[in-house]
Amino acid sequence: MLKLVVGVLGLTFVNAPISVAQQGIDPVLYEQGQQLYQENCALCHQDSGVGDPPRFPALSGNDQLGDPARIVRSIHSGRRRMPPFPRLTAEEISSLANYVRNAWANDFGGVSTGDVAAVLEGLGETGPMTSIWDGVYTEAQATVGQAVYSGACGICHGRRLNGAPEDPDMRSTPPLARARFLRVWDGRSLATLFEYTRATMPEDNPSSLTDQEYVDVIAHMLTVGGMPAGDDELQPDPRSLARVVIRPQP
Numbered sequence: 001m002l003k004l005v006v007g008v009l010g011l012t013f014v015n016a017p018i019s020v021a022q023q024g025i026d027p028v029l030y031e032q033g034q035q036l037y038q039e040n041c042a043l044c045h046q047d048s049g050v051g052d053p054p055r056f057p058a059l060s061g062n063d064q065l066g067d068p069a070r071i072v073r074s075i076h077s078g079r080r081r082m083p084p085f086p087r088l089t090a091e092e093i094s095s096l097a098n099y100v101r102n103a104w105a106n107d108f109g110g111v112s113t114g115d116v117a118a119v120l121e122g123l124g125e126t127g128p129m130t131s132i133w134d135g136v137y138t139e140a141q142a143t144v145g146q147a148v149y150s151g152a153c154g155i156c157h158g159r160r161l162n163g164a165p166e167d168p169d170m171r172s173t174p175p176l177a178r179a180r181f182l183r184v185w186d187g188r189s190l191a192t193l194f195e196y197t198r199a200t201m202p203e204d205n206p207s208s209l210t211d212q213e214y215v216d217v218i219a220h221m222l223t224v225g226g227m228p229a230g231d232d233e234l235q236p237d238p239r240s241l242a243r244v245v246i247r248p249q250p
Helices: 018-022 027-040 068-077 090-102 113-121 139-152 178-185 190-200 211-224
Strands: 003-007 010-015
Touching: 027 090, 068 090, 068 113, 090 113, 139 211, 190 211
Parallel strands: none
Antiparallel strands: 003 010
């Protein structure tokens, strides 16, 4: 039976589930997988793995998880609305795969680091990682994004991107810039932000902007947050956006 301890950092495994131990899965790797899931996956797929179909599919009871190679490719390279996670190592992907394949109602067995590495070898290089502080958008792009934001986002998230709506009778919304935004999104990539935003926003008409408009709005969010502009625009390409990590100021 699964035992949990509630600590400062959240839920910590004391014992792995019996089914996990019986299948020879390292409990330490399983716990690491749970932590990686919370950091990278729970935003869309929920803590319980039920997702939000059809936007975000359920992982609990999902027979497609029976194919380990498919999981590795999806995590590393992305799939449909799922962003890529190129920064995850073979061991981390193995841990994450072990967790999602055996948590909740799932019982698909383990995936070794060697198995993951073999799949990754065929996927090619992804390029270097960078951060939002490295000049990843242009001033001109941010200006275009400001105009899009004012028409599609500002009424709910506020002119200052602080989550304060223009209409006092409307509920507050998540901030899109500065310290509070960085605390929530710390460690995630611009690809995750891009895919989540275009799947869920505007709230009353998701996916109603073009991909270019969504990425231009992200450029506006970065400039309001104080991140420096550079020479190249952000591109509405999840693979390139996945290499840009959201971090507090160095």
